[in-house]
Amino acid sequence: MKRHLLSAADLSRDDALLVLDTAEELARVSDRAVKKLPTLRGRTVVNLFFEDSTRTRISFEAAAKRLSADVINFSAKGSSLSKGESLKDTALTLEAMGADAVVVRHSASGAPHRLATSGWIGGSVVNAGDGTHEHPTQALLDAFTMRRHLGPLTDRRVIIVGDVLHSRVARSNVLLLHTLGAEVTLVAPPTLLPVGVETWPCAAAYDLDSVLPKADAVMMLRVQRERMGAAYFPSVREYSRRYGLHAGRLGVLPEHALILHPGPMNRGLEITAEAADGARSVIVEQVANGVSVRMAVLYLLLGGSEPG
Amino acid sequence: MSEHPATWLLSGVRPLGGAACDLLLRAGSIAEVGPAGSLGAAGAEVLDGDGLVALPGLVDLHTHLREPGREDAETVETGTAAAAVGGYVAVHAMANTDPVADTAGVVEQVWRLGREAGHVDVRPVGAVTAGLEGERLAELGAMADSAAGVRVFSDDGRCVSDAVLMRRALEYVKAFDGVIAQHAQEPRLTEDAQMNEGELSGRLGLRGWPAVAEEAVIARDALLAGHVGSRLHVCHVSTAGSVDILRWAKSKGWRVTAEVTPHHLLLSDELVSTYDPVYKVNPPLRTRDDVDALRVALADGTVDAVATDHAPHPVEDKECEWAAAAFGMVGLETALSVVQDAMVDSGLLDWAGVADRMSVRPARIGRVAGHGRALAVGEPAHVTLVDPAARRAVDPATLASRSRNTPYAGMSLPGRVVATFLRGRPTQLDGKLTS
Structure with missing residues (x-):
């Protein structure tokens, strides 16, 4: 494994499988009465969140604590983007505190990359979501969740639906699922697919109904309501009709197919309650699995002793 | 001195x-x-x-000296010193200072500071619109008649996107043989744009700056310049499509000129994958194909001049996240080397061609008397x-x-x-x- 996890592309197939297998082992800890391992005792993990994301922060915090690491939560809302303390000064502060790993969430694409390559800090950098770039641990937990239900993901068909253009989750998932041998199809209105998507290691389609019947898993992306003003689609109603996962489409989806969503959901917009809460939905599992996968990432990056 | x-x-x-x-x-x-x-x-x-x-002393059509207003980035003294070190004898000081160079008073101040520094002749550029706001014309005639003798007008940094205002500006400066130097960037197509729009911007998650946003404005302005018979100069051309449009406009006999920066002749967008904001510039670094097209266009004269777009910024405006960083690169002290690398050593242009593109034509476009002349008795x-x-x-x-x-x-x-x-x-x- 590389020293940092900035992009899902940093993971080779062997790396990715190692993370997933390690996460399986560590998941067993979560089933015990005492949910704690001594592996990272004395190590310091900083959660550096320039952007609000309670669920991701809590997930990383739980992961680090279950490995006995010291956790510092650094909520730096108001980065240099809004003329607060600069990324550099924040980084130097963390370095002075002796951070072994910095988990960073930032609204600017590439901010974790800057932290990792600028020489400001010496520890490992874990990208916990940067702008519209990547969110590699989300992709890992999605793969982990799918693998638990579907077995190895080789040749499995995964459909990712929605605002791919602005989605870091989609970017990381395409890269990781491709590495793991799955076939990914992105489905979105043409306005929400990035320029150059034809060069990505996946397929792209505009018509959800034509691809659903062959899916092994379908991942619904959150649609930001503010996209509407920017003419990406005419109305919420039209979006829901053409790209939402609703009762009619559930009938077309194979019985064994999984429904995923990275959250937070816009119920009634990209996904109906029926789909989100139904038997095929693994959305709540995704959250639980997030802790195991992040434990594995921290464990492998910080080179802790064998999990017991 | x-x-x-x-x-x-x-x-x-x-x-x-x-x-x-x-x-x-x-x-x-x-x-x-x-x-x-x-x-x-x-x-x-x-x-x-x-x-x-x-070579005849070099003339830069596009320099940001930052004074008045951003003396932490550059002053007339330091910027013109850099120009002299780079082989320049005259520079055009862009108008996007604070206060904006949109009155005779400000352009005369910059001109006077240049005279006092003595490193190069400073030719202030006047803003096209008051405060660069794109709403009403600045006092172009007053700046032309001032001691600074302004002939190049530009809202550089911003595009004169209003078609009527652009038409009027083109027409108005005919009275004193002026030229409108357009920063061609359709604003709506480039809101919050961070880098060239293409496969890489999609992958890096950085908002794209599509080539069409430059090309559409150049096409419109060339048509306007042809229609009213005025002089148009296009700043920092960056795409292969822009070159095609310029070639077409020139074939019509319209009075359209263009410049390319050294960095657009050498660097391409893959550098952005480092997320190092030293590569953040506007217009953005484009693809290798664009670089090649720009070199050919400079060699065949479709693009008339090399202009540095020297854009100094303090360290803190670059030592940050990509999206938070300022656009721009310094260029005066490396321009000739970059042109030698991209154009001369590659066999596309000889030194006579370099003199033409870096001295003769820029002086002619800027109506800089006494510059860009032959090395003759x-x-x-x-x-x-x-x-x-x-x-x-x-x-x-x-x-x-x-x-x-x-x-x-x-x-x-x-x-x-x-x-x-x-x-x-x-x-x-x-x-x-x-x-």
Whole structure:
């Protein structure tokens, strides 16, 4: 494994499988009465969140604590983007505190990359979501969740639906699922697919109904309501009709197919309650699995002793 | 200003890369030209020019000197010093200062600061619209009639996107032979744009700046310039499509000129994958195909001039996240080396061509009297001497500019500007300022 996890592309197939297998082992800890391992005792993990994301922060915090690491939560809302303390000064502060790993969430694409390559800090950098770039641990937990239900993901068909253009989750998932041998199809209105998507290691389609019947898993992306003003689609109603996962489409989806969503959901917009809460939905599992996968990432990056 | 004597013998230099000869500079003019070794040196300081190429002093159409307002990034003194070190004898100071150079008072101040510094002739550019707001014309005539004698007008940094306002500006400056230098960027298509729109922007998650946003404005403005018979100059052309449109506009006989920056002749967008904001510039670095098209266009004259778009920024405006960083690169001190690398050493342009694109045509576009002239007896003695055989590693710490945001740090570039003469006196020798 590389020293940092900035992009899902940093993971080779062997790396990715190692993370997933390690996460399986560590998941067993979560089933015990005492949910704690001594592996990272004395190590310091900083959660550096320039952007609000309670669920991701809590997930990383739980992961680090279950490995006995010291956790510092650094909520730096108001980065240099809004003329607060600069990324550099924040980084130097963390370095002075002796951070072994910095988990960073930032609204600017590439901010974790800057932290990792600028020489400001010496520890490992874990990208916990940067702008519209990547969110590699989300992709890992999605793969982990799918693998638990579907077995190895080789040749499995995964459909990712929605605002791919602005989605870091989609970017990381395409890269990781491709590495793991799955076939990914992105489905979105043409306005929400990035320029150059034809060069990505996946397929792209505009018509959800034509691809659903062959899916092994379908991942619904959150649609930001503010996209509407920017003419990406005419109305919420039209979006829901053409790209939402609703009762009619559930009938077309194979019985064994999984429904995923990275959250937070816009119920009634990209996904109906029926789909989100139904038997095929693994959305709540995704959250639980997030802790195991992040434990594995921290464990492998910080080179802790064998999990017991 | 300078303690050096007013008479210089440049011995054995090769004007425009041709046969070696002697140039005698006296009283601000080129007094004598003769075969190498033929001119006497009585009373003159001799500069051994063996192996050096002599060019008419370089003229930059696009320089941000930042004063007044951002003296932390650059001043007229430091920016023109950088220009002299880079082989320039005249620069056009862009109008996006604070306050904006949109009145006779501000352009005269910049012009006067340039005279006091004495490194190069400073030609202030006047804003097209008041405050660069794109709503009403600035007092173009007052700036033209001022001591600064403004002939180039630009809202650079912003596009004059209103078609009616652009038409009026083009028409109005005809009265004093002015030119509108357009920063071609359709604003709605480039809201919050961070880099060239393409496969890479999609992958990096950075909002794209599509080529069409430049090309659409150039097409519209070329049509307008043709319609009203005015002079249009297009700033920092960056795409292959823009080149096609310019070629077409010129074929119509319209009075359209264009410039390209050194960085768009050398660098391409894959550098952005480092997320290092030193590569953040507007217009953005484009693809390798665009770079190749721009080189061809400069060679065949479709693009008339190289202009630096020297854009100094303090360290803190670049040592940050990509999206938070300022757009721009310094360029005055590396321009000639980059042009040698991209154009001369690649065989696309000879030194006569370099002189044409970096001195003759920029001076003509800017209506800069006395500049961009032949290296001939009786002409003003503006001379740049370059050693094309030298190589150097670019070290930001040694730049004369107040800022350090060069994208060439650590790169090895060919050529070294050995001396710059302004009206017969050296402004710099061996990279060291004389005043």
